[in-house]
Amino acid sequence: MSNSKRPDTRIVHTGSNPKAQKGAVNPPVYRASTVLFPTVQAMKNAEKDKFDTTYYGVHGTPTTFALEEAMTDLEGGYRAVSTSSGLAAISTALISFLKAGDHLLMTDSAYGPTRNFCNTMLKRFGVETTYYDPMIGAGIVELIKPETKVIFTESPGSYTFEIQDIPAITEVARQNNIKVMMDNTWAAGYYFKPFEHGVDISIQATTKYQAGHADLVLGHIIANNEKDWRKLKVNTSTLGQAVSPDVCYLGLRGLRTLSVRLEQHQETALTLAKWLSERPEVDTILHPAFPSCPGHEIWQRDFTGASGLFSVILKDFSETQVSAMLDGMDYFAMGYSWGGFESLIVASDPAKIRSATKWQAAGPLLRLHVGQEDVEDLIADLERGFDRLNGRA
Ligand SMILES: Cc1ncc(COP(=O)(O)O)c(C=O)c1O
Incomplete structure (x- = not known):
């Protein structure tokens, strides 16, 4: 104690x-x-x-x-x-x-x-x-x-x-x-x-x-x-x-190692979210530290940081295109849960479960858990993924 x-x-x-x-x-x-x-x-x-x-x-x-x-x-x-x-x-x-x-x-x-x-x-x-x-x-x-x-x-x-x-x-x-x-x-x-x-x-x-x-x-x-x-x-x-x-x-x-891991998750996720925000394939960044996230100003007021989990809404890509992107990832693995040392990515359609509000988005939603890998490798992995999304690979 x-x-x-x-x-x-x-x-x-x-x-x-x-x-x-x-x-x-x-x-x-x-x-x-x-x-x-x-x-x-x-x-x-x-x-x-x-x-x-x-x-x-x-x-x-x-x-x-x-x-x-x-x-x-x-x-x-x-x-x-x-x-x-x-x-x-x-x-x-x-x-x-x-x-x-x-x-x-x-x-x-x-x-x-x-x-x-x-x-x-x-x-x-x-x-x-x-x-x-x-x-x-x-x-x-x-x-x-x-x-x-x-x-x-x-x-x-x-x-x-x-x-x-x-x-x-x-x-x-x-x-x-x-x-x-x-x-x-x-x-x-x-x-x-x-x-x-x-x-x-x-x-x-x-x-x-x-x-x-x-x-x-x-x-x-x-x-x-x-x-x-x-x-x-x-x-x-x-x-x-x-x-x-x-x-x-x-x-x-x-x-025991929560704080150092979280700081690293935070830093890498912010770098990735910023990189994603400049990609032509991305419509909206749903990361609490970004003004495009609903309630961003509340996050600024009440939270002292951000962990490594966030979503992006893509432009209007088909399910087949998104599958082509996700199927070939080297580091962003597909699986449920999050919070571990490894990066994860999943596609989801929130509209299916909403009842009080209507989910309206330009395109499919991808949720990323950003792990402890080197950010350059994660960016390169996503870049190759976008090539597949665009049918270039
Ligand atoms: C926000 C949130 N709460 C609770 C849970 C449930 O945790 P567990 O998988 O340990 O049942 C999850 C699991 O993904 C979650 O994302």
Whole structure:
């Protein structure tokens, strides 16, 4: 644990207690289902605070707690809960604060599987979801009903990168006694501090930048006060959500280098986005640091940086042309997820899932995750890709 207020120092020292681990720098992997108690009384005592001590493997081991301490340190807030994936963090947070008859306001720019959870399971359990325009800001007040219990935000939006006016939304929510949740995965808890902007519950797909190596699936829900944290912990445990200590160990190991990796992702992505903005094939850059991105001025006001994920809208090219471009890439590989050390590219059509807003674009959308490769190699890869797009290769 570090007393420093500087994030880079905290990330290095948080969740670390070498004295308690015979001097080892990293907390070891505690593999445990069973935790033993010496007496009946000790067992009874442990039950009373089973979420605060090592009690049973499902509730976590010292490896889990070390990572949760680090995630709390990263995001701010009171305390974190680990979940088996980023999506599980989203679904568990929603389930914890909603019941039959309640109403949820969900951004139209949400990660697709978040929408799927609302449209299937939440609906089946009697929760109504209304999708709203991500750029709505304080206008969200018009959509609030007496039954509205949660406003869910994700900023920037998945694939389409709208930056939401989180302070305006949280102000309205506070006046109406509504919880605000935020999927803060893009900023990795590093470039945006949700609790400083009124968010109640922050969510990380730890799978992405904290893990950082495309080799594990993990999520965190971070609460801003003890009451909310207990609610999340009780519900996580009721659902039987458990994360392997090996995965938690790797998550914490990845987190240690988060700030240097992010800075590199940021720098290379900005160079690439600038290069792309000058290409004749590109219509619009959807990178929060570019004025063409909806909500760019909000990003300038509220964020301290940008990670390595952004989109471009191409001019009117056909699906066949885009496939020719993507099929031959050397470094930009195709695959889901992002946040690892390697560059990725995927084509997507946001129009298919939108319901509150109409997606209108000049042409196809490509989402790029810019990895740690040399920027010149990435530019050359895209240049060859554009030749294929134009039928020149
Ligand atoms: C913005 C966002 N949130 C949440 C998730 C879900 O994370 P996971 O893949 O760990 O379930 C993703 C995954 O791509 C994502 O892009």
